[in-house]
Amino acid sequence: MSFDVVDVQGTEIRIIGSDDCALVLSDKIVQGTVYSFSGSGGIRHSNQAYTPFEATWEIQANKGMEFTALDEDAMFPRIVLAKTSILSACQKERDSFVDVVGIVIWIGTITVTSRDSGTFVKKRTLCLGDDSGHSVDLCLWDLKAEEEGSYIQERIDSGVQPIICVKGGKVSDYNGKSLSAIGVSTILIELEMEAVADLREWMTLYYNVTNFIHLSTSSSRQIVSCTTTLSEISNIVIATVKEMKTDEFYYNACINVVNARQCGKKTTQTADGWFCSYCNIVSANMEFKYALKMCIEDSSSHMWAIAFQEATQEIVGMSAKELATMRDENYPAFSLLIDGIRSKIYKFKIWSKLEKYQDMEKLRFYILGLDT
Structure with missing residues (x-):
């Protein structure tokens, strides 16, 4: 039996017990508990082939080794990670x-x-x-x-x-x-x-x-790699905007701040204000945020994709509230703007995700922005 311990400075070492000693230790040691220990059978060079961290030595335990459980101490790290992606x-x-x-x-x-x-x-x-x-x-x-x-x-x-x-x-x-x-x-x-x-x-x-x-070939859920045309489902495509759903291109977003960030979830209007089911609160105000459905096409095919706040603002050049105001108060200018968007060629950054709805899987596409 072996187990790894870490001290308050984040230094790790392995303790190894054999035979009867292993049985004694397995009854005493609980993962995540803070212990003081004394006595050992000595130290020896660690075997790096079986040690999941850098360590020169390891402790050889014996039956006389004493472990005393202590109160939890926030100074001791629960785990030490040499984190990598x-x-x-x-x-x-x-x-x-x-x-x-x-x-x-x-x-x-x-x-x-x-x-x-x-x-x-x-x-x-x-x-x-x-x-x-x-x-x-x-x-x-x-x-x-x-x-x-x-x-x-x-x-x-x-x-x-x-x-x-x-x-x-x-x-x-x-x-x-x-x-x-x-x-x-x-x-x-x-x-x-x-x-x-x-x-x-x-x-x-x-x-x-x-x-x-x-990165594993055993799974059936691998992602199609980047290509150059829509028919091949690419991550970056050069295309034009064929159609835009301009009747519902925004939603009423929650303005409540959660963990130093705006919630941004969809709200519904009530008699008292704007209710967010995610935050479970009612706010006096809300914010317009983009959720624009666009049909984009190139010479091979076309597809529908959704562009949210930052991506749509990059394409349109104004906030959702400004665009909604223009549509409601100056429709000729709004129509001219939309026609201008349709007349351009864009290099879209596209992501796709296989989503499940009513026991059916469907590949959905999202526009993350423009590749400049």
Whole structure:
């Protein structure tokens, strides 16, 4: 048995116990608890092939080693991560250990597979994505497939898309690139730390319009790579605007500030003001925000896409409120502006996402802006 400890300075070391000592330690040690310990069987050079962090030494435990649980101390880090992006992790050599933080996009069921030795082991695969715009298969083995995997499945079933920290994931070149959470790996789910908060903020803004490039070849949910025409579903296309839905090109957005950012969710008008179901509050005012449906076309095909606030403002050149006022008060000028947009050729930045609605999957397209 082995377990990894970290002190208040963030220095990590591994403690290893064998035979009877391992049984004693397994009954004493609880992950996430702060301990003081004394006595050991000595130290020895660590085996970096089995250690998921940089360490020169490891501690050899014995049955006389004493562990005393202490009160929780916020000064002690729950986990120390040498965080890297999923893209960078998959560029490392096979059998490298990596630390990643990612969004669970989907998770599979538990399967049983055989080892080369003839023994059987449980396995569960999930797809992990991050703000690099890439995703990868993460394989959970043995108890991790049952325990962490089952909890992640429960969170997804309840409508929550969890963010997990993987410390000591092992890089594999099986099926392209993949990561494995093995015995020495640690998985923490929805941890309160800066890296998780940053990714959740990115998720709120960009997840629904991000077309993850999948780095594992075993999954059927890979993303079509960049091409040059609409018929081939590209990420950047040169096209013109064929049609615009100018009757409903904006929505009434919530102005409430959540975590230093405007909520921006759709509101409904009530007798008391503008109600946001997301914030569960009524505000006296709201803000016009773009949600413009556009049909764009090139020489090969055409498609409908949605452009939200920043993208539409870049194309139109004014705010949603200004455009709505122009339509209502000076329709000839409004019509002239729309005709001018249709007459130009644009280099659109396009993202597509496979969305599920009433048990049917449909590929939707979003305009992120113009490529200048």
